[in-house]
Amino acid sequence: MKSHSIAEINAVLKGELVGNTTHLITAPEQLEKAALNHITFIGNRKYAKLWSDSKASAAVIDETIPLEPGENRVLIKVKNADLAMAQILEFFDPGLPQLEEDIHTTAVVHPSANLGKGVKIGANCYIGKNVTIGDGTIVYPNVTIMDDTIIGMGCIIWSGTVIRERCEIGHQCIFHTNVSIGADGFGFRPSPDGRGLVKIPQIGNVVIGNGVEIGANSCVDRGKFSSTIIGDGSKIDNLVQIGHNSVMGRSCIMAGHSGLAGSVTLGDGVIIGGSASIKDHTTIHSGATVGAGSGVVGDVAAGKTVLGYPACDSRDMLKQWVALRKLVK
Template identity: 40%
Template sequence: MIATLSEIAKLVEGELLGSPDIKISGVSNIDEAKGGSPSGGGSLSVRGSSSGESSTQGKEQIVVVVNPKCLSQVIHASAVIIPEDADDSHLPAIRVKNPKLALALLLNLFYPQEKPTPSIHPSSIIAADAQLGRDVTIYPHVVVDKGAIIGDSVILYPFVYVGKAAQIGDETIIHSQTTIYADTIIGKKVIIHAGCAIGADGFGYVKVDETHHKIPQTGNVIIEDRIEIGANTTIDRATMGSTIIGNGTKIDNLVQIGHNVKIGKNCILVAQVAIGGSAIIEDGVIIAGKGAVSDHVTVGHHSIVGAKSGVMKDISPRSMVSGFPARPYRDELKQKACIEKLPGLFKEIKGIKERLKT
């Protein structure tokens, strides 16, 4: 794939600074563009050529610069994408409002994902009453159980299991070794990465005389549209009713979501987050890595929960909390600052006590 700088500027809706006829064939790694020196995190590192091979000379390559401070270090590139607040570039450039969005558009342009030819592998097992849409791709050893419904253009990679009466929406992709339990409903354009378990029993027991009796989990899981779920994430079915993940939410690897949880639209859950049963995560919430939300707690819309935080009570909308138990972010910083001063204060008090004795 080759595109001119003017074509790229139109694609990313940016301001072109330089010759419009420069040809670009790929997006270069920032380390390569700087001659192999460490990037320091100032740009975005991706494949160096349209073939996926490195290109240390930057021939016909464009570099996406996020941090304007790194712009002067870019040497081996034909052009750069720069943020609006960057100084004028020594290379042909396209000035954009959002460099990361420009990167996403460029990667789709130069490295489009190959779509498999629709087919059903003979080793797959598909129930007689299962319904398959148009142009589905079913890889080896996939199992589609009784009454399941598979939408149009769905891709099921090897060893995927789709349980009884489960529904998979159009253009959804489910990667290898994923289990979709019975009655689960998955929307359109969902991506589920390898090793996920969607719809396993929720963790529900009642204790009687030192014995834990299992509470049947009779509900299901509903995954709405345009959701991405990272590898080895687990989402439990509801005890009764549904565990629900809202439109556009993105879930990282190794996340645990308990039974009857309700997650709103366009949320972000980073790796190793754990959500207790019946918690409510409203729209636009971000929970950083290893954050935990206790059962029956509500996190208000557009709140941010810091890494390794433990949310033990309801959080009002647009809050920013951190720590364990989670508290307002500024309060947490003040507490940490006080804790750091404790050794000095202890030494000072000890000195005062010794002087009083004399």
């Protein structure tokens, strides 16, 4: 187990030290669970009261929060405790699991595949015809990458992920466990005789930009024609559905259990809360926010926050909820 002095930790954070401790720090931990050799975080005034009962020897704290460290304890005051927490977690990160072989003996790699320098392919992977994988990409065990797919440099693809044919993935992407990229979009129409459904062929692909992270068990469906597109820097949580021919701009966020129906367009920096659902052919313009559990059935203007089911301006929805409570009374 690694241990570090407060001076070593603050060399990363460059914060203001208040107090001192002789204890070495072995890990970060939340306030209530922290032990003597832990560092914790206080980013909000409401948590400051927990510091006196915490066993942590050190805390990273927002500089606007008035608090005394106590005996043999230290506070590191920073401008943004959440961002400092990210730095600390990276500092203590034990690193990724290591694949001992460049290409495991049980992996099936088509002779036409083009693998860059430092690519790692884990056990029981399948790499199809004419696949290109960029330098330094790690493919963990039991991943399937189908024909003619292009994957950029420095990507991390976790076990169980399936990337279907002809998809295009940028650089520095992370796909967590069991992600599905390029499965058929959900397209059916009633058959002429009225006795069944006719499947609409889905012959497009998925194009994913640079620095995209997709959580476990999330699905990005291929386009019916052309492409489903995920913009640079977008972050998608676990259990998220992206319907066919949807287009997501740069640096969008989608929280868990949310979903886009087919042909939805998101501008840059859109935030979709957990369990929110977006109707097909809807446009949510740049900088807009959709509250958790909302159902969006029409376009949303840039920078606007909507809430509720069906979603409307968040202020109007909050007024409706207040009015309903008064009726109950």
